[in-house]
Amino acid sequence: MNLRKSVLTLSLLALTQVACSSTENESISSVNSLSVPENITTPNIVRTQAVGDLNFTDGYPSDETMSKVQRYMFVQRAVNAFVDGIPISSMHAMLEGGKSLGGKANQSVLISESLIDKNSLWLTPNSTTPYISIEVDVKNGPVVLDINSAVLGLVDDAFFKYVGDIGLGNPKDKGKGGKYLLVHDSFEGEIPSGFIVLKTPTYRNWVPMRLNSTKDVKQFKDTFKMHPLGQEPKMDFIDFSSVKYNTIHANNEDFYRELNAVIQYEPITAGDSHYRGLIAEIGIEKGKEFNPQGEQLAALKEAAGIANVHARNEAFRPTNKDVYFYGDDRNWFLPFGSTMSHEFTKDGKVFIDDKTAFHYIATGITPLMTAQFDGAGSSYLVTTQDEKGAALDGNETYTITLPPTPPMKRFWSFMVYDNQTRSILPTEQRSGGFDSTGEVAKNQDGSVTVTFSPTKPEGKVNWVQTLSNKGFFVMFRMYSPTQEWHDRKYMIGDLIKQ
Known part of the structure; x- marks a missing residue:
């Protein structure tokens, strides 16, 4: 099993109980004769609820102990990768859901013209106001959103981090409309004047908006424009009212494949370096293939099960x-x-x-x-x-x-x-x-x-x-x-x- 040989200093999942037998005491006694504090030593047997007994010879772990702890740490890290990665995979599922309807970044506008309903798998929407869902990808340069309607909207990046407000919540717009320019934070080109500029650390971004009522749909469609900077608009509108499609992340081992897809596409500068280090320990790393098999896949299945239960506990x-x-x-x-x-x-x-x-x-x-x-x-x-x-x-x-x-x-x-x-x-x-x-x-x-x-x-x-x-x-x-x-x-x- 290709599990990483690293040790986390604190385990939130293990309720470790240490007990010393007579054999253990002999090992510690020899150390104490040198006036070494007992609390910095390791007994010959460490008893735990999480992985059973762990055996040492004068502080040196046995092969079995090393194998047990390696697997345990892999599962634990995979659990944490799932829990902390829920926003990332959730955003990925939302954007991929739009693609499943034929939506294209910087071109397609998904809109529930006659309101969203039970057919769409979408996390806790309301069925009172029309939704608009757009993917903006700034990998190849800035993208213009020209809004001439009173909308309530926002921009969230590929890691589900807030980028900015659009429409009523934006102090330069306040519902009157405006020209927005979404720009990747590495862009070094000239930014024309007259835009409300929103900078994002990721390439893919989600722009959801809400209209006040279905009566406002026509005016929005007639006046909204979207296009890469310097290009002519090439747009299409997709009505997803009553359409069966999924925007929700997986709750099994497929979750990690969704997560990997985001890591492979987005720049290495996006996201948190500690989290990237965490997921690298379970095999998810930019530029490297992720194809878990055998015991590694079994461990990911186990971790996904634990993490999903934890998420449900906290959500409900x-x-x-x-x-x-x-x-x-x-x-x-x-x-x-x-x-x-x-x-x-x-x-x-x-x-x-x-x-x-x-x-x-x-x-x-x-x-x-x-x-x-x-x-x-x-x-x-x-x-x-x-x-x-x-x-x-x-x-x-x-x-x-x-x-x-x-x-x-x-x-x-x-x-x-x-x-x-x-x-x-x-x-x-x-x-x-x-x-x-x-x-x-x-x-x-x-x-x-x-x-x-x-x-x-x-x-x-x-x-x-x-x-x-x-x-x-x-x-x-x-x-x-x-x-x-x-x-x-x-x-x-x-x-x-x-």
């Missing part, structure tokens, strides 16, 4: 209690709620599990997602459990009641997602949710009760359809919430099982 039942929006009072959480940072940083550190949870169930990164100003941005809460802490079950009926007068300037929305795909639950209800842009049945006091169930209850109800024998989770969105929301003064309840 976060261990960081600070992400819960209302503390211990509710089961609603916000993946970056403990930091309110799009980089998941606070107090000089990255909150790794929060970052993992977010990228496992969501897509698109911008500081606007964490904005807490009155009427700014949007807020997304997630729940996977009912009021008693039980997992949401498609066989059951649940209700939730929103207090009167939700603090927002636009609208609120409930959406249900499939636990497996983290995409819109594939029910007969095409929208996959219920929101305040349509007709809403209110209670006498002005509150709103929403029902989640596999079949529609009798009477006039606000209904979200679920699927029998299918697990699901719920996302509640507040678009342009006011300060009352940010201050947690307006509290929504948990889902109540009926």
Whole structure:
């Protein structure tokens, strides 16, 4: 097995228990006669839960011990490569999904002209506003985006890092439109004046945008232009409404092949050098073939299984209690709620599990997602459990009641997602949710009760359809919430099982 012979100083996966037998004590006693501190020595037998007994002769590891630890370290590094690489493979899957529909970088504009629905495998989208998805590749030079519509958009690079905002969130645009120029940060040519310049460290970049409604689609298509700098536009529009295609990364050993594809294409200057060192230890290195076989492939399968479980643990039942929006009072959480940072940083550190949870169930990164100003941005809460802490079950009926007068300037929305795909639950209800842009049945006091169930209850109800024998989770969105929301003064309840 071609596993690397290196040792990590700290193992977060091993719960190592060291115990010395009489044989071990003899070895240490001879050392102690030289007044050597016992805590810097290694006994003849080290007992661990992770890999069993490890045997040494006066500190020298046996062949069996060396083999055990090498494999363990390979699996551990592969687990960390998966967890830390979720944003990278997720972006790769998004861009490759566009290519599967015939999309081309710097040319094709994917747009859900009649809204996205259950057919598209896409991490937690909403079905209320049209989505636009574009790949911009600056490997061969800068690319122009000429926008003449009020859009809410952003640019994320191939490693899912934030590059800049487009449209309403850009201070030079503010929804009025503008000419953007995406430039690789190594570009040394002349940049013409009159552009909003966004520099990116990677070649491939994703530009998602949202329009306010389907009524705005025509105006966008009539006025939007995209082309490499100095060339004439050669564009096509692809409507992906109701189209079956996948934008989600693999959760098995194929994940590492997706990761390798990114590393091979992007410049070696992109990304983090420590991460590149980590993945090199499992065989992923720019300019080198990656074709795992035999025991190496078996170890990658094992690692992918462990890493996927960890990601699901954090995405569905976060261990960081600070992400819960209302503390211990509710089961609603916000993946970056403990930091309110799009980089998941606070107090000089990255909150790794929060970052993992977010990228496992969501897509698109911008500081606007964490904005807490009155009427700014949007807020997304997630729940996977009912009021008693039980997992949401498609066989059951649940209700939730929103207090009167939700603090927002636009609208609120409930959406249900499939636990497996983290995409819109594939029910007969095409929208996959219920929101305040349509007709809403209110209670006498002005509150709103929403029902989640596999079949529609009798009477006039606000209904979200679920699927029998299918697990699901719920996302509640507040678009342009006011300060009352940010201050947690307006509290929504948990889902109540009926």
